Amino acid sequence: MSLALYGHPFSSYTQKALIALYENATPFEFRLIGPDTPQHVAAWLERAPAGKFPLLLDGDHAVSETSLIIEYLQLTHPGPVQLLPADPLAALDVRFLDRFLDLHVMDAMQIAVETKLGRVPGTPEEGHALARQRLERAYSWLEGHLAGKTWANGDAFTMADCGAAPFLFYADWVHQIPDAYPNVRAYRARLLAHPSAARAVEEARPYRHLFPLGAPDRD
Numbered sequence: 001m002s003l004a005l006y007g008h009p010f011s012s013y014t015q016k017a018l019i020a021l022y023e024n025a026t027p028f029e030f031r032l033i034g035p036d037t038p039q040h041v042a043a044w045l046e047r048a049p050a051g052k053f054p055l056l057l058d059g060d061h062a063v064s065e066t067s068l069i070i071e072y073l074q075l076t077h078p079g080p081v082q083l084l085p086a087d088p089l090a091a092l093d094v095r096f097l098d099r100f101l102d103l104h105v106m107d108a109m110q111i112a113v114e115t116k117l118g119r120v121p122g123t124p125e126e127g128h129a130l131a132r133q134r135l136e137r138a139y140s141w142l143e144g145h146l147a148g149k150t151w152a153n154g155d156a157f158t159m160a161d162c163g164a165a166p167f168l169f170y171a172d173w174v175h176q177i178p179d180a181y182p183n184v185r186a187y188r189a190r191l192l193a194h195p196s197a198a199r200a201v202e203e204a205r206p207y208r209h210l211f212p213l214g215a216p217d218r219d
C-alpha cells in the first residue's frame, strides 16, 4: 500500500515522523496541511481522532500518534534501520526514552508556547518560567543518562532520537541548554548533524518566524 503523511514541516511531531521515514528511505507522499491545501485538511480532519497531526495513511488505514506511527512503520514497512530493538526489554527502554522526551522535554517546552498564544491560563512570563523549570529538570536527568552514549539508548539511532531531534531543537530556544550540561548540548548537536534529522529541521527553516516566542538565531 502507498503511504501518505499529513502534517506540517514546522511541527515538531511531524518532524519526528519524517525523521523515521527518512531514516529508512521509506517511500511516501507528504501532504501538507495548510490554507492552500484544503483537500488535505479535510482528509486529515476526517481521520484524526483528536485533530492532531501528523497522521499516517497506509492505503485506507490511518495511524495517529507519532510513536505508534513509527512502530507501525517498523512492523509494516521495515527498513535497514531498526528504530525499535527486536529484544522486547530493550524496546521497552527505547519506549521509556521516547516517553521521557515527549512528556518532559516537548511538553515542558510547549507550556511557554501555549501561554504565549493564550491557549492555557497564565501569563507568558509564568509559562516561560514554568517551562524553564521543567526543562532544567529534564536536561539534568538527560545529562547523566547520556554520559558515554552516542544516541539516547546507546550506539543505535532509535525512535527516541526521532523525537529528541525536534524536541531538543525547540526546547533550546525556550531554555538554552546550559554549559553545565555538555552531554545534552553535544547530543543535540549530533542530532542536528544526523542526515535524517538535519533534513527535517532544514525543511522547517522557511517557517521559523512562526515560532511564537521569536526564533533565536541558532540551530
Ligand SMILES: N[C@@H](CCC(=O)N[C@@H](CS)C(=O)NCC(=O)O)C(=O)O
Residues within 6 Å of the ligand: 011, 012, 013, 014, 051, 052, 053, 054, 064, 065, 066, 067
Ligand atoms: N501525541 C501526539 C501529539 C501531536 C501534536 O500535538 N501535534 C501538534 C502539531 S506539532 C498539533 O496537532 N497541534 C494542533 C493543535 O493542537 O490544534 C503525537 O505524538 O502525534
